[in-house]
Amino acid sequence: MVGVVVYFGIAYTFWGSTREWSDIRSPSTSIGFANFEKMAQDPIVYMALKHILIFGFLTVLIQMILGFFAAVMLSGDTIIARNIHKTFIFLPVIISPAVTAISFRQLLSPDGEINSFLRLIGLGFLQQEWLADTRVALISLVIINIWQWTSFSFILYQAALSQLDKETLEAAEIDGANYRQVITRIIAPQLKGTHLTLIIMGFIGSMKTFELPFLVTRGGPAGSTEFLTTYIFDQTVVRFKFGYGSTLSTLLCILSIAFTVVLLRNSRQRNM
Amino acid sequence: MSTQISKKKKILQNVVMVAFVIPFIFPLISVIARSAQGEGFILNYKAVFLKSPFFQFAVNSLYIAFFTVLITFIATMLSAYAFSKINFRGRSTLFILLLGGLVLPGIALVVPLFIMVAKLGAFNTYWAVIIPLAATAISFNLLLAKNYMDSIQNEIVEAAEIDGCNKLQVFIRIILPLSKPISSVIVIWSFLASWNEFFLPVLFIQDPTKQTVAQVPQYFSSVYISDYPKIFAALIMISLPTLILYLVFQKNFERGLSAGAVK
Numbered sequence: 001m002v003g004v005v006v007y008f009g010i011a012y013t014f015w016g017s018t019r020e021w022s023d024i025r026s027p028s029t030s031i032g033f034a035n036f037e038k039m040a041q042d043p044i045v046y047m048a049l050k051h052i053l054i055f056g057f058l059t060v061l062i063q064m065i066l067g068f069f070a071a072v073m074l075s076g077d078t079i080i081a082r083n084i085h086k087t088f089i090f091l092p093v094i095i096s097p098a099v100t101a102i103s104f105r106q107l108l109s110p111d112g113e114i115n116s117f118l119r120l121i122g123l124g125f126l127q128q129e130w131l132a133d134t135r136v137a138l139i140s141l142v143i144i145n146i147w148q149w150t151s152f153s154f155i156l157y158q159a160a161l162s163q164l165d166k167e168t169l170e171a172a173e174i175d176g177a178n179y180r181q182v183i184t185r186i187i188a189p190q191l192k193g194t195h196l197t198l199i200i201m202g203f204i205g206s207m208k209t210f211e212l213p214f215l216v217t218r219g220g221p222a223g224s225t226e227f228l229t230t231y232i233f234d235q236t237v238v239r240f241k242f243g244y245g246s247t248l249s250t251l252l253c254i255l256s257i258a259f260t261v262v263l264l265r266n267s268r269q270r271n272m
Numbered sequence: 273m274s275t276q277i278s279k280k281k282k283i284l285q286n287v288v289m290v291a292f293v294i295p296f297i298f299p300l301i302s303v304i305a306r307s308a309q310g311e312g313f314i315l316n317y318k319a320v321f322l323k324s325p326f327f328q329f330a331v332n333s334l335y336i337a338f339f340t341v342l343i344t345f346i347a348t349m350l351s352a353y354a355f356s357k358i359n360f361r362g363r364s365t366l367f368i369l370l371l372g373g374l375v376l377p378g379i380a381l382v383v384p385l386f387i388m389v390a391k392l393g394a395f396n397t398y399w400a401v402i403i404p405l406a407a408t409a410i411s412f413n414l415l416l417a418k419n420y421m422d423s424i425q426n427e428i429v430e431a432a433e434i435d436g437c438n439k440l441q442v443f444i445r446i447i448l449p450l451s452k453p454i455s456s457v458i459v460i461w462s463f464l465a466s467w468n469e470f471f472l473p474v475l476f477i478q479d480p481t482k483q484t485v486a487q488v489p490q491y492f493s494s495v496y497i498s499d500y501p502k503i504f505a506a507l508i509m510i511s512l513p514t515l516i517l518y519l520v521f522q523k524n525f526e527r528g529l530s531a532g533a534v535k
Contacts, residue, residue, distance in 0.1 A: 070292065078282045079289050087522070088297045094460075094514045096468030098486045099507045103303050106500060113302040147296065159530030210379050211470060229379045237475070242383050249383065256375040 035247040045248070048228045051138055055227075056206030058142045059149070064198050066146070067153025068191075072183060075161050090151040097148075101215030104144050105131065131217055134224040141212055141225055149205070153198050160194040161187070200263055207256050228252050303504050310501030320506045324491040325481070330513075333467055333484040336398050336405070340466035343406040344413060345458055349451070351410075352417035353443050357429050367418070374411040382475070389476055400476035401484075405469060409462045416532030420454040421447065423531060453528030456521040464514055485510045 039045055070089060074082050092100070107113045108130035115127045130140040164187065172186050210229035213219055219226040219234070228248060236245030307316055320326050354360070355367050385404055394400040424447065432442050448455075470486045477483060488510060492502040518525065 066292075073285065073289055073292075078285050080286055085289060085293050086526075087519075088293050090518075091300065091515070092296060094464055094518045095511050096470070096486060096514075098468065098470040099511055102489055102503065103299060103507060106306070106504075107299055107302055113298075113306075117298060147299065150296075155526065155529055162530070204375050208379075215470075232379055232382070236382055246383050249379075249381070253375075260375050 035244050038244065039247050039251065044223065044226060044231055045228070045251070047223060048226045048231050051225065051227055052206055052209075054138060055142055055145070055209065056203045058139075059145045059206060060199055060202035062142075062146050063150045063153045063202065064195065066150045067155075067198075068157050068188075070150070070154045071157035071161055072187070075158065089154055092148040093151050095148070097211035098215060100144060100148055101211060104140075105216055108140055132221055134221050137217055137221060137224045141216060144212060144216065145206075145209070152201075156194050156198060157191065160191050164190055196263065200260055203259055204256055207252060207259075303507060307501055307504040307508055310499065316501050316505040317509070319492075319502050320488065320509050324488050324506065325483075326485070326488050326506070326509060328481065329483055329485045329488055332398070332482055333486075336401055336469075336473075336484065337463050337466040339398070339402045340405045340409065341459055341462045343402065344409045344462040345455070347406070347410055348413040348417050348458055349448070349455070350443070352414055352421050353447050355414075355418045356421035356424075357426070357442075357447070358439065370411060370414060374415065379471075386475075394476070396477055396479050396482065398477075398482070401469070401472045402466075404472055405466045406462070409465045413458045413461060416457060416529070417451070417454050420451065420528065420532040424450050453524045454532050455528070456524040457528035457532060460517060460521055460525055463517060467514055 070085075073079060074085060079085065110129050110132070114130065118124055118126045128136050128140075131137055168186060169182060172182050177185070208229065209227055210233070213225045213227050213230050214233065217225045219230040228251070232245050232248045232252070235241045235248060307313065310316060311319070351370070355363060381404070389395055389400045428446060428450075429442055432446050437445065467485070469484070473482075473484045473486070488506045489503045492499040492506065
């Protein structure tokens with residue numbers, strides 16, 4: 001059933017991408033690959049791709065670092081009330097993107113709580129017009145995404161840490177390795193699989209990101225947070241350009257699949 | 273001497289950890305604080321209950337979530353069992369094809385979904401939301417569930433088969449009871465996906481009485497003025513069921529997610 005829904009979808013999308021199609025109820029006419037040529041010259045597409053790359057790179061990197069840090073910190077028994085920390089870090093994941101979006105739109109407003117908080121802890125110089133400034137809007141989305149998804153990295157790292165061989169760690173400590181060396185030389189390299197999973201999931205996630213830019217910034221200000229997904233929505237649902245929307249969707253599918261295949265290949269070769 | 277140093281270290285680590293967690297809870301606290309402004313905590317929440325169709329929308333959302341979870345659960349568990357414990361031709365190819373769903377963005381399927389829903393005459397029915405939700409939820413859950421079932425020893429399955437169990441009996445009597453942690457992951461994850469879904473109901477359901485909880489905040493905002501304290505109260509009401517579900521299943525959920533995600 002999944003197969004039917006998803007693969008019929010892909011095939012239909014590709015078919016649709018070669019057509020001029022302005023009313024969903026009326027038959028479409030074939031225009032060959034004209035839509036693809038149009039896409040290759042569309043500056044918004046390149047802008048969206050750039051945003052996806054920046055967004056993906058920053059969110060993946062920072063989420064991995066924060067998640068790893070939290071997992072290492074909470075794996076020992078020095079921290080008091082570990083379960084409460086875990087629950088707090090995990091809570092954002094279960095909250096609806098729609099709820100997150102509406103909340104952060106208010107919290108990030110110029111007189112919102114985030115700016116007051118920065119003033120409170122003496123970081124007032126970091127205050128921004130988070131969502132209205134074209135230079136910061138994308139970063140604001142990155143921050144929201146990190147807030148919501150760090151726990152995912154955290155929980156995967158935590159699981160991987162619990163499976164590490166305790167004897168290797170003890171041996172390293174006996175050999176005189178200090179805390180930092182144990183983490184960077186022994187623990188981190190052994191978590192390769194987890195790193196890779198997080199990188200793949202993270203980049204796929206950033207290509208799929210939709211609710212965040214759509215509900216928080218509507219792709220604005222001035223297109224500074226336009227993603228391929230928001231552009232597709234705009235073209236299909238708002239402007240009824242089903243043909244061109246399908247072309248964009250095809251691009252998105254090809255990119256996601258290509259990215260995954262390349263990364264998986266690479267990792268397999270390295271493991272051999 | 274050394275215990276003193278380690279005590280200092282311990283305190284420092286705890287302080288760092290608390291500082292680390294604060295940014296994660298600060299937005300939540302702010303939202304709760306905002307929901308108490310304006311007419312005050314009680315009146316705001318009362319308004320969500322009485323002046324918006326919160327209850328009706330919650331029932332609609334529950335209906336959608338129930339069937340999404342049910343379909344996802346049955347399809348995921350059965351196919352994970354097949355992929356993990358039964359040898360059949362084209363097993364790995366089919367698995368990769370199904371996982372393809374993992375990388376595909378839902379929004380990329382908007383046009384074909386539109387057509388399918390229109391052709392099936394499913395506009396304004398909950399099935400137009402349930403089927404796509406289940407279809408997109410299955411890939412990720414299947415990956416986790418298959419990984420989890422791989423860790424169940426084949427010997428147990430073989431022993432049961434020698435004792436005369438058929439495949440279905442093995443599934444019901446052996447696999448299911450051993451899969452409790454991953455089951456709670458699937459239930460929670462698919463419930464989250466459907467309860468939190470915003471767009472499919474907006475796209476495919478026009479009847480205003482059939483909308484879902486994600487639409488409740490709209491009742492307190494208009495073009496001219498938005499009653500933010502009540503909107504925030506609504507946001508918290510929407511999030512409560514998922515929060516309770518998570519807290520109830522927390523232990524199993526974390527265990528299942530760990531076991532399913534590590535490979």
